[in-house]
Amino acid sequence: MRDVAIIGIGMRKCGELWDKSIKDLFVESALDAIDDAGVDHIDSMYIGCMTGGLFVGQEHLASMLSDHLGVNPIPACRVESACCSGGLALRQGFIDVASGMNDIVLVSGVEKMTDVGGDEATYALATASDQDYEAFQGVTFPGLYAMIARSHMDKYGTTREQLASVAVKNHANGSLNPLAQFPMKITVESVLNSVLVADPLRILDCSPITDGAAAAIICPLDKAKELSKNLPIKISGTGHATDTIALHDRADITYLKSTEIAAKIAYKMAGVGPDDIDFAEVHDCFTIAEICVIEALGFVEVGKGGSASESGLTALNGKKPINTSGGLKSKGHPVGATGIAQLYEVVEQLRGNAGKRQLDKPKRGLTQNMGGTGGSTVVHIMEVV
Amino acid sequence: MRDVAIIGIGMRKCGELWDKSIKDLFVESALDAIDDAGVDHIDSMYIGCMTGGLFVGQEHLASMLSDHLGVNPIPACRVESACCSGGLALRQGFIDVASGMNDIVLVSGVEKMTDVGGDEATYALATASDQDYEAFQGVTFPGLYAMIARSHMDKYGTTREQLASVAVKNHANGSLNPLAQFPMKITVESVLNSVLVADPLRILDCSPITDGAAAAIICPLDKAKELSKNLPIKISGTGHATDTIALHDRADITYLKSTEIAAKIAYKMAGVGPDDIDFAEVHDCFTIAEICVIEALGFVEVGKGGSASESGLTALNGKKPINTSGGLKSKGHPVGATGIAQLYEVVEQLRGNAGKRQLDKPKRGLTQNMGGTGGSTVVHIMEVV
Numbered sequence: 001m002r003d004v005a006i007i008g009i010g011m012r013k014c015g016e017l018w019d020k021s022i023k024d025l026f027v028e029s030a031l032d033a034i035d036d037a038g039v040d041h042i043d044s045m046y047i048g049c050m051t052g053g054l055f056v057g058q059e060h061l062a063s064m065l066s067d068h069l070g071v072n073p074i075p076a077c078r079v080e081s082a083c084c085s086g087g088l089a090l091r092q093g094f095i096d097v098a099s100g101m102n103d104i105v106l107v108s109g110v111e112k113m114t115d116v117g118g119d120e121a122t123y124a125l126a127t128a129s130d131q132d133y134e135a136f137q138g139v140t141f142p143g144l145y146a147m148i149a150r151s152h153m154d155k156y157g158t159t160r161e162q163l164a165s166v167a168v169k170n171h172a173n174g175s176l177n178p179l180a181q182f183p184m185k186i187t188v189e190s191v192l193n194s195v196l197v198a199d200p201l202r203i204l205d206c207s208p209i210t211d212g213a214a215a216a217i218i219c220p221l222d223k224a225k226e227l228s229k230n231l232p233i234k235i236s237g238t239g240h241a242t243d244t245i246a247l248h249d250r251a252d253i254t255y256l257k258s259t260e261i262a263a264k265i266a267y268k269m270a271g272v273g274p275d276d277i278d279f280a281e282v283h284d285c286f287t288i289a290e291i292c293v294i295e296a297l298g299f300v301e302v303g304k305g306g307s308a309s310e311s312g313l314t315a316l317n318g319k320k321p322i323n324t325s326g327g328l329k330s331k332g333h334p335v336g337a338t339g340i341a342q343l344y345e346v347v348e349q350l351r352g353n354a355g356k357r358q359l360d361k362p363k364r365g366l367t368q369n370m371g372g373t374g375g376s377t378v379v380h381i382m383e384v385v
Numbered sequence: 386m387r388d389v390a391i392i393g394i395g396m397r398k399c400g401e402l403w404d405k406s407i408k409d410l411f412v413e414s415a416l417d418a419i420d421d422a423g424v425d426h427i428d429s430m431y432i433g434c435m436t437g438g439l440f441v442g443q444e445h446l447a448s449m450l451s452d453h454l455g456v457n458p459i460p461a462c463r464v465e466s467a468c469c470s471g472g473l474a475l476r477q478g479f480i481d482v483a484s485g486m487n488d489i490v491l492v493s494g495v496e497k498m499t500d501v502g503g504d505e506a507t508y509a510l511a512t513a514s515d516q517d518y519e520a521f522q523g524v525t526f527p528g529l530y531a532m533i534a535r536s537h538m539d540k541y542g543t544t545r546e547q548l549a550s551v552a553v554k555n556h557a558n559g560s561l562n563p564l565a566q567f568p569m570k571i572t573v574e575s576v577l578n579s580v581l582v583a584d585p586l587r588i589l590d591c592s593p594i595t596d597g598a599a600a601a602i603i604c605p606l607d608k609a610k611e612l613s614k615n616l617p618i619k620i621s622g623t624g625h626a627t628d629t630i631a632l633h634d635r636a637d638i639t640y641l642k643s644t645e646i647a648a649k650i651a652y653k654m655a656g657v658g659p660d661d662i663d664f665a666e667v668h669d670c671f672t673i674a675e676i677c678v679i680e681a682l683g684f685v686e687v688g689k690g691g692s693a694s695e696s697g698l699t700a701l702n703g704k705k706p707i708n709t710s711g712g713l714k715s716k717g718h719p720v721g722a723t724g725i726a727q728l729y730e731v732v733e734q735l736r737g738n739a740g741k742r743q744l745d746k747p748k749r750g751l752t753q754n755m756g757g758t759g760g761s762t763v764v765h766i767m768e769v770v
Contacts, residue, residue, distance in 0.1 A: 001485050021517070044625075052512070053438040057520065059512040060467040063760030066627040067634070073646045075625035076761070077473060078465045082445035088462060092477060099484030100386050127437070127444040132406070135442065240429075240460035242451040249452070261458045375448030376461070 001098040004235045007228035008037025008217035011344045014181040014332030017211040022056050022112035023068045025213040030069050030108055033215035037228045043102035044075040046093040048085030048109035049336035054124035056112050082128030086339025087369030087378030091238050093218055108215035109337035121209050128372040130246035142206060144247055144373050146198035149288035152254045160200055162306030164191035166287040167204050167329055169315050174326020176357035181210055181332030205287040212334030214341040233347050237270030237381035239263055245375040258377040259296035259368060266379040274298035278362035281342035283370045284327040293368055316357060324357050339369035346382050386483040389620045392613035393422025393602035396729045399566040399717030402596040407441050407497040408453045410598040415454050415493055418600035422613045428487035429460040431478040433470030433494035434721035439509035441497050467513035471724025472754030472763030476623050482603055493600035494722035506594050513757040515631035529632055529758050531583035534673035537639045545585055547691030549576035551672040552589050552714055554700050559711020561742035566595055566717030590672040597719030599726040618732050622655030622766035624648055630760040643762040644681035644753060655766040659683035663747035666727035668755045669712040678753055701742060709742050724754035731767050
């Protein structure tokens with residue numbers, strides 16, 4: 001397999017973008033990535049999108065979006081794995097380049113979520129859970145993650161304040177990110193006083209409904225310098241794993257097994273361990289999710305995710321900064337785009353372009369993107385070479 | 386890139402399978418393929434499905450189906466390109482094996498279409514067209530293909546009887562296929578007297594709404610004999626191309642450019658031309674589609690697709706047999722599964738297992754699977770080595 005590098009990225013501000021269609025969102029970010037890389041064509045493209053069918057009545061995005069980007073007849077492939085559709089697009093693009101099939105590949109994600117009302121959006125998102133045994137019974141994602149949170153609190157003594165500290169940190173980071181949907185700073189007190197959604201989770205524990213897109217250009221590492229003037233970022237590890245779709249089928253609902261397995265594969269491929277990762281963008285769809293994720297990634301001991309956040313370990317100036325972009329929580333969570341938006345932040349940090357939230361010369365970052373309650377996870381490790 | 390071979394296939398009878406869920410359909414065909422190959426595990430899997438969201442309220446099929454097949458935590462990827470989702474799953478699995486990332490890969494397709502009513506199914510299928518400029522205006526697929534048919538008749542003198550001859554041939558073939566949904570023989574007269582759907586297309590010009598699944602096991606060609614006792618079938622060519630999603634954006638609506646381009650790429654990779662193909666399974670979602678497809682594949686001169694069918698060239702005992710399985714028309718069209726169902730027939734023919742519809746020792750077959758009105762096409766060439 002050939003080594004693969006990222007040479008271009010594109011992303012615009014997330015939000016409730018009622019004046020833009022799914023085509024506009026995709027094309028803007030794709031053109032930005034192509035311009036950033038400085039390439040004059042692309043050979044193939046991958047699009048992560050969770051459910052164009054339920055959100056905008058549009059499937060067949062591979063044809064639709066290659067058409068509107070003006071690049072047909074190139075091969076275009078839409079992939080879906082709920083909220084890790086973006087990460088999966090990156091992985092499949094990686095395999096495409098690594099195989100030798102194509103050289104210059106666009107990997108992207110897009111979701112247009114606000115064209116439907118709240119009930120319809122909740123229904124659409126619930127199709128990422130087990131329709132027969134979870135969604136059909138009326139359980140939605142805040143409820144599922146609330147069960148995980150309650151169980152983590154019972155088992156490890158995780159506190160309500162620790163959950164809140166994740167949101168506070170991510171909004172602090174998001175306040176420094178011009179692309180964030182909700183860049184306001186918040187406090188532990190404001191989280192605790194916000195409206196209850198599914199006990200113990202409150203509205204400020206939840207990531208928002210978001211329109212957005214992100215894109216990147218990848219190519220063989222050994223052609224990166226010839227194709228682009230940008231610092232090539234090597235994708236040194238990729239891992240992908242699945243778990244039961246339904247929460248009730250797991251031995252321990254607080255442990256994200258697919259994340260552990262995907263991370264171990266990626267670490268092995270990159271020849272590194274959790275301690276070698278300078279910073280990470282992880283899937284904080286709810287505050288409890290970030291806590292469970294950093295445990296499964298091996299960044300902290302199992303059961304210590306809450307205290308790690310509260311102590312500042314994962315803060316911008318901490319030992320292991322997590323979600324410097326603001327994460328899904330503050331930056332926004334356009335579900336199919338999130339995995340590529342994570343890549344965008346890692347590349348910005350590695351290039352030294354992260355502005356007010358720039359870390360001190362990081363060399364290696366990780367992205368962890370998951371679907372549902374962890375029924376699927378994709379992990380990538382990216383580094384300066 | 387490594388050479389890739391098919392070593393196992395699985396498929397059951399298509400139909401209105403109200404006693405089976407999408408999980409059942411997928412698992413049955415996947416287990417059949419695994420049993421047929423005789424492998425004791427799989428390394429990764431690809432699932433083609435057009436719209437689990439709109440048909441059964443279930444996305445995140447990668448997690449759902451790896452779970453219910455009992456193979457999690459392996460990587461699982463759902464791909465979608467409308468009615469060529471199955472062909473795309475085969476292509477992405479091919480790239481996965483060719484790259485060296487995985488050895489034993491399940492490629493599959495599934496669609497459970499009859500849990501919704503006719504209006505909802507028509508809406509779901511229309512999301513493969515341009516929602517803003519086609520579906521929103523009320524044009525559905527029979528209407529789009531009717532425009533193609535009328536244009537082909539005007540431009541080339543194609544007759545109503547020639548369209549009917551495609552359906553008659555495919556039902557004759559399907560009558561010899563135990564897996565066909567509609568195995569009854571029909572006549573030109575019965576097609577011409579069937580109910581009008583969208584002038585000039587009548588109900589017997591249209592493929593049906595179908596529940597079904599199909600699966601195959603692929604692996605590196607050089608490991609095929611060690612992994613399975615079956616005759617390895619080499620995938621000698623793969624081609625994938627896109628076109629405008631909307632019909633009105635094309636210079637000539639009777640010509641399937643994405644099919645021409647995908648086929649040319651596959652021919653080049655396999656080192657063959659149209660004349661070297663012994664038989665083919667093609668996307669006859671409507672009778673006019675098969676006519677346009679065999680022209681774009683280079684099997685017949687442009688404009689001669691109708692007369693080729695009427696003259697018997699494409700019949701089971703003709704010079705270039707097309708859709709020996711009965712095609713989408715008679716065998717059924719579970720949209721996401723169709724591309725893999727085509728592979729199933731080609732492998733059955735190449736193995737000499739096609740029963741009453743067996744061709745005389747064919748050596749090389751082709752599958753052509755397309756999305757929408759040809760907004761995307763995937764072509765594969767398979768041969769005995």
